[in-house]
Amino acid sequence: MAILPVSPGISSERSSSSSNDDALDEEKVQKENFRWHRSGRASKTGEWVTIFVLIVVLIMSAMVFVTSDWLHRRSIHVPDNNNTLCRKNLRRNWVELSVDEKHQYIDAVSCLRRKPSRFNSTNMSLYDDFPRIHARVGSYAHQSAPFFAWHRYLIHLYEKTLREECEYEGNLVYWDWTQDWEKPSASSVVTGVANGQFAGLQVHSFGPVDESHCLSRGFWDRVDFDVLGKFLDPERVSKILMLDDYEAFLLALESSAHNAIPQGVGGDFAFHAAPYDPVFFLHHTQVDRLWWTWQQRHPNKKYEYNGANLRGSSIPATLDDVLVTGGFADDVKVREVMSTDGPMMCYGY
Incomplete structure (x- = not known):
């Protein structure tokens, strides 16, 4: 039997074919390995994405909680009341x-209008007593050391009277005007008084000549009121709170944010009988809150009390100075109202 010689071309072709098949197989393996590697990497990537999303969700949840708590603590940072x-x-x-x-x-508050005056004044009510105290006595406490202390005592007496005479079970409330600083005239706190429980409220000037009239809110110019809003800017108020001297802090706050409200609201609020306007007490509770905040931030100066003892006086103030109410309630020493942790006063913000 003749053995046919193998053609070199055929052998080369088969070798090439075999080599190509091996190359294809290797390529398939590489592709498969790549696919599995990519799949594994995708799986790991998916896991990392899931972890990342969970972290973001946790952070956002924490931010919501912190933001909610910040809003609850109002628009400026207020220390926690630890008492x-x-x-x-x-x-x-x-x-x-x-x-x-x-x-x-x-x-x-309306109930006070139905209670007799403690001054036994004809046609006067317990409601009238507070504007009378402010007009006759409180005016001397402005622009001087007792500004914070005297008003703290006044609103304390107001709260006490609401509870004892009108069975009020709550606490005083405040208007945080730093939240309305961009447009204070639009605040829900300062609506008109032509309707509602304070419509027709008779106001007495308690001046040399008693000029009785109905309670008014002038709103001399809402645009001007909104311009005054710059003094209520939280950043501005926060800078005032950073002052570490009592007198400097008092004068800065009184001359800016404190004065902006009565000037903006106008009407009876702009005069010494300002407590006729119910917003007066929401406003001064806010002022007291800021003093309380300053005391909390400067614990070593909680009892700091310097400046003149009365407006226009050159006598230095002391903690033994007396806060008077013209006979409405007991007179007390300044040191008795410096702390809100008791025994005389017990509250926080």
């Missing part, structure tokens, strides 16, 4: 009250 005894007596922002709580407060 467990007085913590229950927290004075709150007006906008945080429920509708029922607002009605309860307004009803109690």
Whole structure:
């Protein structure tokens, strides 16, 4: 049998074919390995994405909680009230009250108009007593050391009277005007008084000549009121709170944010009988809140009290100076109202 010689071309072709098949197989393996590697990497990437998303969700949740807490602590940072005894007596922002709580407060304030004056004045009510005290005595406390202390005592007496005479069970409330600084005239706190429980309220000037008239809110110019809003800017107020001298802090706050509100609201609020306007007490509770905040931030200066003892006086103020109310209540020494942790006063913000 003749053995046919193998053609070199055929052998080369088969070798080439075999080599190509091996190359294809290797390529398939590489592709498969790449696919599995990519799949594994995708799986790991998916895991990292999931972990990343969870982290973001946790961070966002924490931010929501912190933001909610910040809003609850109002628009400027207010230290926590650490006094467990007085913590229950927290004075709150007006906008945080429920509708029922607002009605309860307004009803109690209106109740004062039906109670007789402690000064036994004819045709005067317990409601009239507070503007009378402010007009006859309180004017001397402005632009001087007792500004904060005297008004703290006044609003304390107001709160005490609401509870004792009108069965009010809540605490004083404040208007945080730093939240309305961009357009204070649009705040829900300063609406008109032509309607509602304070419509027709008779106001007395308690000046040399008693000029009685109905309560008014002038709003001399809403544009001007909004211009005054710059003094209520939270950043501006926060800078004032950073002042570490009592007198400097007092004069800075009184001459700016404090004065901006009565000037902007106008009407009776702009004069010494300002407490006729119910907003007066929301405003001064806010002022007291800022002093309280300053005391909390400067604990070593909680009892710092310097400046003139009265407006226009050159006599240095002391903690033994007396805060008077013209016979409405007991006179007290300044040192008795410097702390809100008791025994005389027990509340926080």
